[in-house]
Amino acid sequence: MNATAPLRVLILTETFQPEIGGGERQAALLAQGLRRRGHPTLLMTRRSRTGLPAEAVEDGIRIVRLPPVGAVRHARWGMLLYVPAALWRLRRDYDVLLVSGYRALGIPAVLVGRWLGKPVVLKADSLGEMSGAYFRSGLARWRLSPDGFLIRGLLRMRNALLRRAAAQVAISGEIEAELLGAGIGPTKVRRIPNGVDTADFRPATPEERSRLRGLLGLPPGLVIVYTGRLVSYKGLPLLLDAFRELGDRRGATLVLVGEGGGDQHNCEAALREQARAPGLGPRVRFAGAVTRVxxxxxxxxxYAFPTENEAFGLALVEAMACGLPAVTTRVGGLADYVEPEVNALVIEPGDRAALVGALDALLGDAGLRARLGAAARDSVCARFGEDAVASCYEQLFAALAAPGREAAG
Structure with a gap:
């Protein structure tokens, strides 16, 4: 039972369901966790599809969707025109503001929060949001760099404002180090991992697996799955190359669940073209966006997750919760919980030969799959249960909302 007085929480995020991705699922999970603990939660996001209503209540969560509407280029920056007015309009509906992924929305949130006297918590969903490294590839298109004099100066001014947030949440040790290195006071940095619903994401019995395969139209034989955005930095072009080199000697099917969406690293079209190459064809399936990952x-x-850049890796945690043995890297936040040869097989980013070998090892050894899968499930249940994560946010919000309790630093 919750002993904390009810707090009204607004979660501000660039995109939300029905878009598929770790950030979207995490925002939904936290909103539901807070609601179950007695805290009314409002979610503000972009109206990413024209068929979505501007405002609705879904599963007990009030959702407000703002322009720009639809698949708009640089949409996250377009939200800057609408977020301040919306936060002001709804000011009587929330006590605490959490910004999930603050690369674009952090500045207006902190400004409005300071103006209204409401605590603002910033949560980085990606590595490099504070340092500016996240923007490197996008800036390169304009022949700019976060290391250049102009951008470095702009980042310095931006970060001076972001440091005025009441608190910053680090979902991994690497992000925590980045925040501290950017001059955030240690008392303002709170280490809270992402969570997973271990009741929904649980191992399937053989009967359940067979039934699900029939419902999803999957063929007989072994199935390798990837879930998440179809973006280049997840190592997906490498995965298709490795799967082609593996050949059909294991009789396996590779399923990619998700879509590229509006991400600047969207590689969905290139992947679909790559999958038409000889040696792949019907062995690769694209499931698209789904509601039940x-x-x-x-x-x-x-599960295959050869990512090259990862703040936390929620998609991997969900797969581990389902008892799936995984082939992955240990970049970024993955190093916090991926144990080589214990709960996953680990490769270096970009190592195609190692990826081929690891996939072949998993597909050829049922005992190895069972051992790694059981250890993966155990490690997730011990660290990332949704109720424990919601409780950490509840305690943080309660401390910040109390009169005179803004964190020092």
């Missing part, structure tokens, strides 16, 4: 995970035999 857990069904695809529970229908699979193993």
């Amino acid at each position: 857990e069904d695809w995970l529970r229908a699979a035999d193993c």
